[in-house]
Amino acid sequence: MTPCLETHIGSLRLKTPLMPASGTFGYGDEYLGIISYEPLGAIVTKSLSLKPKRGNPPPRIHELPCGMLNSIGLENVGIKRFLEEKLPRLSELGLPVVVSIFGESEEEFLRVGESLKGAPSVSALEVNLSCPNVRKGGAAFGADPERVFHIIDNLKERVDLPLWAKLPPDPFHILEIAEAAQKAGAHALTLVNTLPAMAMDIQRGRPVLGGITGGLSGPALMPVALKMVYEVTRKLKIPVVAAGGISRWEDAMAFLLAGASALQIGTALFSNPRVFSEVHEGILRFMRERGMTTIEDLRGKAHEVEDHPL
Ligand code: RRO
Numbered sequence: 688m689t690p691c692l693e694t695h696i697g698s699l700r701l702k703t704p705l706m707p708a709s710g711t712f713g714y715g716d717e718y719l720g721i722i723s724y725e726p727l728g729a730i731v732t733k734s735l736s737l738k739p740k741r742g743n744p745p746p747r748i749h750e751l752p753c754g755m756l757n758s759i760g761l762e763n764v765g766i767k768r769f770l771e772e773k774l775p776r777l778s779e780l781g782l783p784v785v786v787s788i789f790g791e792s793e794e795e796f797l798r799v800g801e802s803l804k805g806a807p808s809v810s811a812l813e814v815n816l817s818c819p820n821v822r823k824g825g826a827a828f829g830a831d832p833e834r835v836f837h838i839i840d841n842l843k844e845r846v847d848l849p850l851w852a853k854l855p856p857d858p859f860h861i862l863e864i865a866e867a868a869q870k871a872g873a874h875a876l877t878l879v880n881t882l883p884a885m886a887m888d889i890q891r892g893r894p895v896l897g898g899i900t901g902g903l904s905g906p907a908l909m910p911v912a913l914k915m916v917y918e919v920t921r922k923l924k925i926p927v928v929a930a931g932g933i934s935r936w937e938d939a940m941a942f943l944l945a946g947a948s949a950l951q952i953g954t955a956l957f958s959n960p961r962v963f964s965e966v967h968e969g970i971l972r973f974m975r976e977r978g979m980t981t982i983e984d985l986r987g988k989a990h991e992v993e994d995h996p997l
Contacts, residue, residue, distance in 0.1 A: 690974040691981050692967070694728065694948050696926050697849050697874040699783060699810055701728030701949060704982060705939075705963055708930045708953030709734055709787040709813060709853070710759065714773035715780060722960045726967035730782050731951065732769070734789040734815045737798050739765035743820060744897030749886050754905020754932065755954050756886055758820045758898030761789060766802045774806060783810035785851065791823040796838050800846040812848050814839065814873075817855035817880035819902040826883065829855040832867035839871035851928060853877035856908065861915045862922055869925040877928045877951065878919060879912045905954040908932040913945055920946025921990050934962065936969020943970075946987035 742762025790796030816829035852868035856879035881902025912931025929947035934955035
């Protein structure tokens with residue numbers, strides 16, 4: 688019997704736990720004809736701001752032995768063009784759509800959120816409280832539990848859609864921040880965004896990225912994200928969508944065992960168009976070999992370890 692990979696994020700049912708990480712899949716249809724969408728349980732869009740943004744100067748991407756740096760600077764078409772041009776095409780994919788929203792201010796978060804009220808086929812909002820590449824908003828908001836509480840609380844009042852709070856990789860304060868989001872009524876957390884980082888062009892004697900600093904993603908981030916997912920799901924009830932360096936099915940399995948309810952893949956897709964299929968097949972094979980029938984047979988099983996020092 689084929690194991691069932693269905694998972695739930697609050698009241699939202701996903702046929703598999705796999706989805707692209709925001710910013711790595713454009714507005715959802717760019718990969719049509721290039722990868723199979725069959726293993727996906729949802730689509731997550733690039734973060735949207737109220738007005739279109741041109742983003743940071745190039746170079747915006749830099750490959751490292753341990754992962755990748757990006758400094759896109761939130762380039763996006765703005766909420767109006769998204770609703771007019773992008774969402775209708777996204778709706779045709781037949782998958783739940785999670786729209787990532789961004790604001791330089793609390794007011795902008797609210798206005799972007801409100802423009803999505805009643806939009807057809809939007810299943811949830813991922814509230815990006817963690818972009819490392821913008822001067823205002825972004826990770827500065829996500830590092831502050833009070834701000835996180837305020838933004839989620841206000842959005843919850845005004846927008847009748849499930850809210851996923853996407854938080855920065857701050858292993859020292861993640862519990863406090865996660866608790867603030869849960870208390871404000873977030874339906875889920877996405878853990879984690881990229882880690883602020885940089886690379887140096889030693890020949891030219893200057894930073895590689897046009898934006899000077901960027902966000903580190905890929906394999907280097909995976910164990911850090913894993914620790915945060917484990918810790919948060921051990922202590923809190925809120926469902927966690929894991930993001931951070933998943934490039935193999937074994938990574939996905941590790942996040943499920945750590946307590947994740949769903950999984951986002953980003954950086955790995957840039958070098959491996961089969962990554963979603965490989966991870967999907969790997970999870971199914973692992974479960975079949977062990978006679979597991981549902982994701983619940985795996986989720987959070989690592990919490991059962993006794994004498995835990997945390
Ligand atoms: O656009 C970006 O530079 C960006 C964003 Br909004 C984000 O949330 N995370 C990231 O690594 N890059």
